[in-house]
Structures are given as C-alpha cells and as structure tokens.
Amino acid sequence: MQQRGFLMTPGPTEISTRVLRAQLMPAIEPGDPSFIEVMDETAELLKEVFQTKKDVVFFPGSGRVTIESALASVIEPGDKVLALVNGVFGKWLKETAQRLGANVLELATEWRRGFDPSEVERKLEREKGIKLVGVVHNETSTGVRNPVAEIGKIVRDYGALYLVDTVSSLGGDDVRTDDWNIDLSCTGCYKCLNAPPGLSIVSVSEGAWKAMEKRRKPASTFSFDLYKWRQTWIPKERGGKLIWGYRRHPIEPAPHLTYALNEAIKEILEEGLHERFKRNALAGRAIRSGVHALGLELYPKEEEYASNTITGVMNPERIANSDILGIMRNKYGVVAGGGLEEIRGKVIRLAHMSVTSQPIYVLHTLWALGSALRELGLTLNIDEGLMCAREVFGSRGTAVSTK
Amino acid sequence: MQQRGFLMTPGPTEISTRVLRAQLMPAIEPGDPSFIEVMDETAELLKEVFQTKKDVVFFPGSGRVTIESALASVIEPGDKVLALVNGVFGKWLKETAQRLGANVLELATEWRRGFDPSEVERKLEREKGIKLVGVVHNETSTGVRNPVAEIGKIVRDYGALYLVDTVSSLGGDDVRTDDWNIDLSCTGCYKCLNAPPGLSIVSVSEGAWKAMEKRRKPASTFSFDLYKWRQTWIPKERGGKLIWGYRRHPIEPAPHLTYALNEAIKEILEEGLHERFKRNALAGRAIRSGVHALGLELYPKEEEYASNTITGVMNPERIANSDILGIMRNKYGVVAGGGLEEIRGKVIRLAHMSVTSQPIYVLHTLWALGSALRELGLTLNIDEGLMCAREVFGSRGTAVSTK
Numbered sequence: 129m130q131q132r133g134f135l136m137t138p139g140p141t142e143i144s145t146r147v148l149r150a151q152l153m154p155a156i157e158p159g160d161p162s163f164i165e166v167m168d169e170t171a172e173l174l175k176e177v178f179q180t181k182k183d184v185v186f187f188p189g190s191g192r193v194t195i196e197s198a199l200a201s202v203i204e205p206g207d208k209v210l211a212l213v214n215g216v217f218g219k220w221l222k223e224t225a226q227r228l229g230a231n232v233l234e235l236a237t238e239w240r241r242g243f244d245p246s247e248v249e250r251k252l253e254r255e256k257g258i259k260l261v262g263v264v265h266n267e268t269s270t271g272v273r274n275p276v277a278e279i280g281k282i283v284r285d286y287g288a289l290y291l292v293d294t295v296s297s298l299g300g301d302d303v304r305t306d307d308w309n310i311d312l313s314c315t316g317c318y319k320c321l322n323a324p325p326g327l328s329i330v331s332v333s334e335g336a337w338k339a340m341e342k343r344r345k346p347a348s349t350f351s352f353d354l355y356k357w358r359q360t361w362i363p364k365e366r367g368g369k370l371i372w373g374y375r376r377h378p379i380e381p382a383p384h385l386t387y388a389l390n391e392a393i394k395e396i397l398e399e400g401l402h403e404r405f406k407r408n409a410l411a412g413r414a415i416r417s418g419v420h421a422l423g424l425e426l427y428p429k430e431e432e433y434a435s436n437t438i439t440g441v442m443n444p445e446r447i448a449n450s451d452i453l454g455i456m457r458n459k460y461g462v463v464a465g466g467g468l469e470e471i472r473g474k475v476i477r478l479a480h481m482s483v484t485s486q487p488i489y490v491l492h493t494l495w496a497l498g499s500a501l502r503e504l505g506l507t508l509n510i511d512e513g514l515m516c517a518r519e520v521f522g523s524r525g526t527a528v529s530t531k
Numbered sequence: 532m533q534q535r536g537f538l539m540t541p542g543p544t545e546i547s548t549r550v551l552r553a554q555l556m557p558a559i560e561p562g563d564p565s566f567i568e569v570m571d572e573t574a575e576l577l578k579e580v581f582q583t584k585k586d587v588v589f590f591p592g593s594g595r596v597t598i599e600s601a602l603a604s605v606i607e608p609g610d611k612v613l614a615l616v617n618g619v620f621g622k623w624l625k626e627t628a629q630r631l632g633a634n635v636l637e638l639a640t641e642w643r644r645g646f647d648p649s650e651v652e653r654k655l656e657r658e659k660g661i662k663l664v665g666v667v668h669n670e671t672s673t674g675v676r677n678p679v680a681e682i683g684k685i686v687r688d689y690g691a692l693y694l695v696d697t698v699s700s701l702g703g704d705d706v707r708t709d710d711w712n713i714d715l716s717c718t719g720c721y722k723c724l725n726a727p728p729g730l731s732i733v734s735v736s737e738g739a740w741k742a743m744e745k746r747r748k749p750a751s752t753f754s755f756d757l758y759k760w761r762q763t764w765i766p767k768e769r770g771g772k773l774i775w776g777y778r779r780h781p782i783e784p785a786p787h788l789t790y791a792l793n794e795a796i797k798e799i800l801e802e803g804l805h806e807r808f809k810r811n812a813l814a815g816r817a818i819r820s821g822v823h824a825l826g827l828e829l830y831p832k833e834e835e836y837a838s839n840t841i842t843g844v845m846n847p848e849r850i851a852n853s854d855i856l857g858i859m860r861n862k863y864g865v866v867a868g869g870g871l872e873e874i875r876g877k878v879i880r881l882a883h884m885s886v887t888s889q890p891i892y893v894l895h896t897l898w899a900l901g902s903a904l905r906e907l908g909l910t911l912n913i914d915e916g917l918m919c920a921r922e923v924f925g926s927r928g929t930a931v932s933t934k
Binding site: 137151158381 | 538543552556560591594596599627631721749752753754756785866
C-alpha cells in the first residue's frame with residue numbers, strides 16, 4: 129500500500145472530507161435567495177475570523193488577486209504607496225502597486241528579521257503624503273512574522289490607509305483587523321482556512337470605502353473594483369432601516385467554492401478560533417525546538433519574528449534543497465515547501481496551519497527531515513530532535529480530528 | 532415532495548453528478564507532477580473544444596475576468612480599440628477597455644440584430660491604427676449571435692488583433708478559433724462547458740503573444756498578465772526539442788475546479804462536439820417555433836441572428852418580467868433569466884446549452900412559460916406552442932443522459 133502523504137506546504141493545506149463534500153451541490157443561479165443566504169452567512173462567519181465589524185467580501189481569485197483588487201480599488205496612478213519588503217510576498221505587493229502606476233516607495237529590511245516599527249515611523253516622518261502602507265503579516269516565503277499591530281498604530285497616526293497581506297495568517301494566527309487598524313486585510317481561502325483554492329477574501333474599512341468613493345477616475349479594473357461591492361451588494365442602512373438594494377453580484381460567484389469555504393469556517397469556529405491559534409503556535413514552538421536539536425538553523429534570526437503558522441529552516445549548505453524535499457516526499461510522504469525566487473534552494477518551509485499542526489504530523493515531519501538530511505550525509509541526532517519537539521507538546525496528547 | 536427545478540438560465544448551467552464528484556479530491560500542491568498532468572490534459576482537451584492549435588490557459592476567474600485579462604495583457608494606455616456593441620456584454624467589454632486606459636471607439640448597432648460585417652469594414656477603413664477589435668459572439672443578454680467568422684476575415688485584412696467573447700458559445704456552438712482568425716477567444720467554465728463556476732479560460736494566438744512581448748511597459752495587472760503564462764508555464768521548443776522550463780503557475784490554481792472542468796470536457800467530447808452543437812441548435816429551433824406559436828415575439832429580429840444556445844423572448848407589454856419568472860420558477864421549477872441593465876424587464880432568456888437542450892426540458896419550459904403568461908392574463912394556445920416545438924424535434928426522442 130502506498131503511503132498517503134500529507135501537505136506541510138504553506139498552502140494549499142489539507143482539506144477535510146467534510147469540506148470537500150460540501151462541494152457536492154447542484155448548480156445554482158447566483159441570484160437564488162438560498163445562495164444569497166449562503167453568501168451572507170459566509171461573510172458573517174468570516175467577520176468572526178477577521179475579528180472585525182467591518183465589511184468582508186470574497187470572490188473568485190487567490191491571495192495575490194486579493195491584494196491586487198485592494199490596491200487597484202484605492203490607488204490611483206501617481207499615489208504614494210509605502211511597501212514594506214522583507215520577503216518574496218512583500219516584493220510582489222510592491223510590484224503589484226508599481227504595475228498599477230503608483231509612486232511606490234520601498235522600505236526594505238533584512239529578510240531574516242521582522243520590521244522594527246520605529247523604522248516605519250521614521251520613513252513616514254520623512255516622506256509626506258503617503259496614501260497607503262502595505263505590509264505582509266506573515267512572510268509565507270520565509271516564516272518571518274512582522275509586528276502588524278505596532279505598525280498599525282503608527283500608520284493610523286500618519287493618516288495613511290493600512291493594507292495587510294494576511295494570506296498565511298488569517299484564521300491560523302491572531303489577526304485583530306479592527307483593533308490593529310487594518311483597512312484592507314487581504315487573504316485567500318486555502319492556507320489557514322483549509323478550503324479548496326480559488327477564492328479571494330478581503331475586509332474593507334470605512335476609510336477604505338471612502339478612499340474608493342473619492343477617486344477621480346474609476347479603478348483600472350472592471351472585475352476587481354471593490355467599490356462595486358459597496359454599490360450593488362452590501363446591504364445599506366438608511367434612517368435605521370436596512371435597504372437591501374439589488375443584491376447584485378459584482379463578479380460571477382463560485383458557489384461550490386463558497387459552500388466549501390462556509391463549511392471550512394464552521395469547522396474552524398467549532399474548534400474555537402483561539403484554540404486553533406494556540407494549537408498552531410504550539411506546533412511552531414515544537415518544530416523550532418526540534419529543528420534546533422537537530423543542529424539546524426531557523427530562517428528567522430530571532431524567536432520574536434517566528435511565524436506561528438510557517439517555520440522556515442535554513443537549507444544546510446552543500447545539500448540541494450530539491451534532494452531534501454524529494455526524499456521527504458517520496459520516502460516519508462511529507463510534502464514540504466522550498467525557497468522561492470531570491471531564496472530558491474535556501475530554505476525549507478514547514479507549515480503548521482491546518483490539521484498538520486497536530487503532534488502526529490509535526491513529529492513525523494521532523495523525523496522525515498532529519499532522516500532525509502542524514503541520508504544526504506549530514507550527521508545529526510534525530511531522536512534528540514523528536515524528543516525536544518515532544519517535550520514542547522508535553523502531555524497534550526496526539527488526538528487527530530477524524531477526516 | 533418539492534419539485535426539483537432546473538436551470539434554463541444562460542449560466543451557470545446544470546452540472547452533472549459525474550462532474551461534481553470529480554471535485555472530491557484531497558488537497559494537492561500545485562507543483563505536484565500529477566496535478567501538472569491534469570492541467571496539461573485539461574488544456575489539450577480545451578484545445579479540441581476551441582478547435583485550435585494555439586495555446587489555451589485557464590485560471591481562477593469568470594467570463595468577465597477572462598476578457599479583462601486578455602485586454603489588460605495586450606492593450607497599453609492610449610491604444611485604439613474598436614468595441615462592437617449590441618448588448619450588455621458588448622458594453623461591458625467596452626467599459627473594461629476604457630478602464631484600462633485604451634482609446635476606445637465604439638461601433639454600435641441595434642441590439643435586436645447582429646452586426647453587418649460591412650459596417651465593421653467601413654469603420655476599420657475610416658479609422659486608422661486600430662490595435663484590437665472586440666466583439667461578443669453570442670450576446671448572453673439578448674440571444675443575438677454576431678457573424679464572428681465574417682468579421683474575423685475583415686479584422687485580419689486590417690491587421691488588428693481579434694478578441695471574441697465566447698462566454699456563452701464556446702462548447703455549445705461552433706467556434707472555430709483558428710479558422711476564424713480569433714487571437715483571444717475568451718470564455719468561462721460555467722455556461723456551455725457545464726462545470727462549476729470559478730474559472731477563466733482563454734486561447735492565445737501567436738499574434739497576441741507577440742503583442743504582449745512588444746509592450747513598452749508591463750501590463751497594469753500582476754495576477755492576470757497572460758504573458759507570464761508564456762514566460763513560466765507553457766512548454767517551449769528549441770531546436771526541435773521541448774524545453775519544459777519551470778512549469779511555474781503564474782497564478783495560484785484552483786485544483787478542485789480544474790478536476791471538475793477536466794471531467795466536464797470529457798463528458799462533452801464523449802457526446803461529440805458537433806453532436807452537441809446540433810442538439811443545442813435543434814433546441815433553439817424548437818423553442819423559437821414554440822414561442823412563435825404561443826404568439827410571442829423573439830428578441831432577435833431575424834432568424835439569422837438567433838443564437839444556438841440562448842433564446843431571448845420579448846417580454847409581453849404590461850406584464851412584469853419578475854412575475855413571469857417567479858411563476859415559472861415557483862410553480863414549474865424552471866429557472867429562466869430576465870433582462871439586464873438597459874433591457875431589465877424587457878426580455879425572458881432561455882438557455883439551451885447543457886442537458887437542458889433536450890426535449891424534456893424544452894417542452895416543459897414552453898409549458899411553464901405559456902402557463903405563467905396565461906395566469907398573468909394573456910390569451911395563448913399552450914398546446915399549439917408545445918406541438919410546434921415537438922414537431923421540430925420530430926422523432927428524435929427524448930432520452931436524457933443519466934446524471
């Protein structure tokens with residue numbers, strides 16, 4: 129019998145049978161009241177995950193598409209955008225804004241650490257008239273986490289819009305959209321939310337809606353102009369009474385992915401949002417402890433920058449990244465991530481943002497990583513690595529949710 | 532027992548259980564060779580449906596997103612675009628090009644007829660330097676079909692790129708991408724292809740790739756720049772040998788929708804592409820005959836403009852469109868489409884581009900339409916309508932594929 133592998137990649141993540149099964153629904157007309165109800169319920173469930181009272185909308189896309197739609201909706205050519213770049217996804221955020229014709233300023237920092245909020249403050253002090261600050265919460269490319277809450281306070285003080293890429297954190301780590309002053313929290317459905325890929329999800333603050341309303345020219349995008357959601361979809365109040373408007377979809381929805389996302393969020397909320405954050409964070413601590421004990425180095429230089437959902441491990445020198453990943457996958461059934469672009473071959477990425485943040489998967493992954501490296505000539509104590517990880521889990525057990 | 536309704540809407544269309552079931556697959560990493568194989572196989576299957584040897588790519592989106600991505604990829608601000616407008620979707624094509632900063636010229640014609648190719652020729656003769664001509668093959672908003680083949684010859688003579696919105700024709704009516712000189716054939720997965728909504732699909736000619744290559748500045752879109760497919764995804768040949776490149780996805784794919792689309796196309800090709808075209812066209816003739824016999828007027832003024840996949844019926848005066856559709860849906864289980872935007876309330880749209888082009892659905896729909904109108908006060912001979920439609924089907928039987 130072939131071993132069934134599992135995904136330790138930072139998205140897509142494992143999907144439960146319950147969520148897959150939710151897709152088994154007949155075709156439905158998007159204007160059908162029962163489908164509008166599912167759309168509305170899903171938006172309400174998402175608000176709990178976003179920890180927001182703001183609007184949340186979703187549509188066919190991906191994490192990148194979410195960020196592009198948010199930028200395209202508020203930014204006009206020539207607008208000053210500050211992009212904080214300490215990884216591949218920060219770079220892509222910057223490039224997306226550049227393609228849209230923004231005047232993009234970049235604040236870069238070493239990729240192996242998170243931003244120091246005071247650097248951001250100094251930059252905002254020096255440069256006047258920045259309309260939007262964009263940052264990646266959790267650099268999916270490295271496992272470095274940026275201090276989004278602290279940066280949010282500064283951005284508010286300078287009156288800029290605050291866009292946060294929460295693609296690999298939302299639903300898996302604490303993201304307090306409202307408390308942290310996030311105007312546009314941009315995510316996807318296939319990382320911490322564990323649903324089939326294909327949807328963009330974004331929360332939009334009143335300030336962001338205002339910025340869209342005040343545009344001189346319509347957004348360059350017809351399909352992803354978020355303002356249309358405000359105009360034709362989101363129920364409005366007038367004189368204390370709800371005006372439902374047309375409930376017209378600004379973009380053709382994807383009902384089957386919506387059913388699956390709806391079910392996936394229910395699964396998350398049944399476990400408990402904060403229980404889940406704790407589970408993922410604990411797995412992170414266990415993996416980091418195990419990685420240290422194996423004599424390997426983490427990608428983030430300090431513990432304070434370590435993501436709670438993805439652990440980046442420095443690829444040992446003189447051993448090919450692809451060989452390590454190949455053995456882990458083919459012999460041990462563990463699908464891990466490699467490095468992208470500038471850090472191609474330089475990092476091994478292990479995600480703990482789904483069912484796989486449970487001990488059984490974490491311990492097996494450390495065993496697979498250690499064994500692959502030993503097979504490739506490195507001397508290391510695999511048992512030591514497993515023991516240290518197990519110690520972090522303590523007596524928390526290894527129960528796995530039935531799939 | 533509640534009557535199970537069926538969708539006569541022009542998309543989404545009915546989806547077979549076989550196709551729905553194809554979504555029941557575990558999460559997969561997009562770089563997994565077995566998934567790349569499914570992507571490649573799906574592209575090859577699509578080429579058969581597009582009747583093309585050109586490249587076909589697909590990604591999360593919708594019909595609108597496809598058109599936007601095609602326009603954004605080849606058009607630079609200021610480029611002259613000729614938009615042929617005789618319906619809501621032609622208008623949206625025009626607006627999409629305008630938002631992208633193109634210098635858009637509009638050629639309009641009465642919405643109740645298709646374009647006369649000689650009008651297009653005169654326009655191209657008068658206006659010099661048009662980079663792209665965009666037209667809707669099948670106006671989903673009206674059931675009017677434009678002479679895309681004839682216009683294609685003219686566009687070629689004038690050296691412009693030819694973009695065709697085939698959202699409601701591809702897979703349901705004859706679309707000869709190569710023979711008709713279509714550079715960018717833009718479609719979705721949820722109309723004639725009968726797959727769950729959420730994907731954009733486009734064929735790209737060598738001329739369109741060249742236009743992207745020669746851009747002065749990169750496209751304003753990061754996610755939907757089709758040129759990335761050429762650069763990082765599509766296998767290339769050099770010296771007669773295939774170079775596979777990185778096979779990197781330009782956009783995060785939607786595997787579950789891809790599995791479903793793959794299965795849906797197999798279902799289509801098993802029936803036979805031309806068998807299917809004939810089935811849909813026959814249903815169109817039967818519906819038109821039935822509608823005439825009911826004493827109603829078709830939206831297209833001449834038979835030659837009548838779509839083979841959607842029939843637009845003029846809404847009888849003094850009867851509310853919503854009342855007709857409501858009775859058809861609630862009493863007879865037939866979900867038909869109404870009018871959009873300018874023609875809101877003025878047209879009843881019946882699609883025959885899926886399982887519903889079979890006699891059982893067509894006859895039931897005519898019965899529902901006639902009965903609803905009679906209930907709303909119109910005098911008409913329902914049996915006459917059914918008889919005329921049945922005569923068109925002749926002895927072709929009423930077999931329905933098992934779902």
